[in-house]
Amino acid sequence: MKDKDSLKMLKKDYDNIKIPKELDDVVNDALNSNIKYRKYQNKMVIAASLLLVVLGINISPAFAQTLSKIPIIGNLVKIITIKNYSIDENGYKASIDVPKISGLTDKKLEYKLNSEFEKEGKKLYEDFLEEMEILKSDKVQGHSLVESWYEVLTDNEDLFSVVVYTHYAQGSSNTIRKFYNIDKKNETVLSLEGMFKNNDYINVISQNIKEQMRDNMKKDKNKHYWIDDEIKEMNFKFIDKNQDFYINKNGELVICFDKYDVAPGYMGLVEFTIPNNVIKPLLNK
Template identity: 40%
Template sequence: MNISDMKKDYENTPIPDELDFIVRKTLKKEKDKMKFHKLSKNIITGVAAAAALFVLTVNVSPAAANAMADVPVLTSLVKVVTFREYTYKDDHHEADVKVPQVTGLDNKDLENHLNEKYLEENTKLYKDFLKNIGTDNLDKANLALFTDYKVILDTDSLLVMASEKTEIAASGSESVHYDTIDKKNQMVLTLSSLFKDSSYIDVISKNIISQMKDQMAKDEDKMYFIADGTEDGFKTISADQNFYINKDGKLVISFNEYDVAPGVMGIVEFIIPTEVIKDILVSDYYVK
């Protein structure tokens, strides 16, 4: 059986809607409990963090960042809070959509633009959800939508924000988008800005395929959809592939649920060894 056949078998395996709905809702609630306990502990121990941010969505190279390294960070206290929360619940449907708000930016035009964007995106998600549950063929179907955001890295130089979304229907899917922000130079990093040219796409893709094959060889529970000849599957990352830089200064490439693996694998990530990409990096300012 080839990869395409395995993928089709997996996707065609029936899962009772009620069971899938309950399981995913339970997992979501457990995640929320874990985040609440972690936050409570941070508050009690006085470790809650605040960051000075001035976000510019520009494609600036790390070389320029090196030259700007001595520029002082703005002293305004920037916070990310929940501005609005949309909720809905009945016997078959549930939604909890959190809208973040950035406060404390000196550039109020930018601050307003970001907050309007967050509000527009999440409001649309919620309105689309309400529209879907109102249709005749879905009024008794189990549907749920959850969105959230969190800070996964906060250092003197970098802040990594994750925007999470979980959608549950006959099946469910999880997705996350990362923003890696240079706090000192006040910009949002792009994947392409880390490299000298577009060769990073091929280099990183080959390493990820190698990691996939190695994981599957060592663990029978691991499965990835890898293109082989004419078969469908993962071939290459996109130029703007979802990524972040972790606490060790390593580049992490992220794929949403079902992108490159069965749903049971969830969101999958690959840490790219720095030695694989060091010759094509603009500098070692971000990736160590």
Template identity: 40%
Template sequence: MMKKLDKLKKDYKDTEIPPELGDIVNASIQKAKASRKKRPALKQWTLGAAAAAALFIGSINMSPSFAQAMANVPVLGAFVNVLTVQQLTVDKETYQADISTPAIDGLADKELQAALNNKYIKENKALFEQFEQDVAEMEKSGDGHLGVMAGYEIKTDTDQLLSIARYEVNIVGSSSTIMTYDTIDKENSILITLPSLFKDKSYVDALSSYILGEMTQQMTTDENIVYFLKDESQEGFEKIRSDQDFYITADNKLVISFQKYEVAPGSMGIVTFEIPTDVLDGHLVSDTYIK
């Protein structure tokens, strides 16, 4: 086990996204990028500026709480583990960052495993670099408050499926949250996409119709619930994207997820809808994942 963790740490420090693996997760990376505001090009990853900002790096081999942390590593099926490969923390009076990077270990398909882990590393490096740049600009002006948090939670951990939700919270006055998901068939080492679950694109209309009905029903029964729905006078939700954010629950139900502000006011946060399986009758490729 320690040899595997040593390798993960080395991969984190030396990571370079292999071009031949790009196609495997390119769609996921593009979707995550599209959810963020456009940002300037990032400088080469360094820890120099971070050290000046009292950066604490707790790695899986160096953290004093490593033994306790490893005791809490979730075992997700026969030999598939998810662990925190790096923790980046800054704690100053007006600037805080707490960024946790997950790594998957134990998938039979090592290329898929490496591609996912490299994606997590790359995105969190970019997030921290942007934090450094934003802090530097604020310090020049002598004013500003900034907080960034990123981490993950395991939504599903059956023998068959692993669903990881990764979140990014930016706090500048008010907060914004981005949530992305990866759902993996652990038995067959397959990264499951939403289109791959269905026979054709008709699922978009089927899911959208159900979700629109749920939104309308919720607003009718609770005046505190508000959704942005498209009508003659305003833009709003009409249908899901074909690659809408989703995950699969432990009891094999499909959950569709919307980002904060995507279909509702920020006060409602991340909005999710669990889809009854009978809504998907005739659309699913099989009942392997959704039942």
């Protein structure tokens, strides 16, 4: 009964959306096409319909809210780029995408996440502008870049994992990442520490990573990690208790390191997939 009421609300919100004349013309042209072009017509109608849904989500908050409550359809409302901070001026270039998550029942969590996305994106852009002005005043030739974008890593019934990348380039380059793992059923942001019974996971996961490092270097001579080196201070010892991570599409824990964390720069961003049988006894039930 609730689903029927939601569908009625969806139809009402949908009908109240003002359709731009140009889009209306596209739909009418598709419907009035000669039967000879029926396949093309169908594609045009589908494309126009999808555009109407996207337009509805962005123009009408009520439409998006109702849509998110409809089974299956609601799963489409996940994450969009709500804003892009950009500049391209005499060798100084920035492009910063600000994501927005929607569809969570817990609106406080949704608001918290989106506020963080907006705050960090804005600060990144303002910091870049400030640095740009300093370099310009020092008559430094423009050769500075900052980019930020996001990628959905996992999206299933239980989990939504997204990573936000930030890439810097000025002479040398570096890329850092921030991960968000959302438990859909409990509507909480997972932390590595919170997934385990006690701190034993730190040593168990670290030892498994060391084994993988050594095995990878044996198989591929071009790979190198900071382990068993003569300079012991550089050697990888343990993960942080809240090390960056995500859960992949196979339900496996993936431990992540930024550039230079556990290997030379040419190794880039480094990840290790931890077998489920290694950590299963340590997990919270």
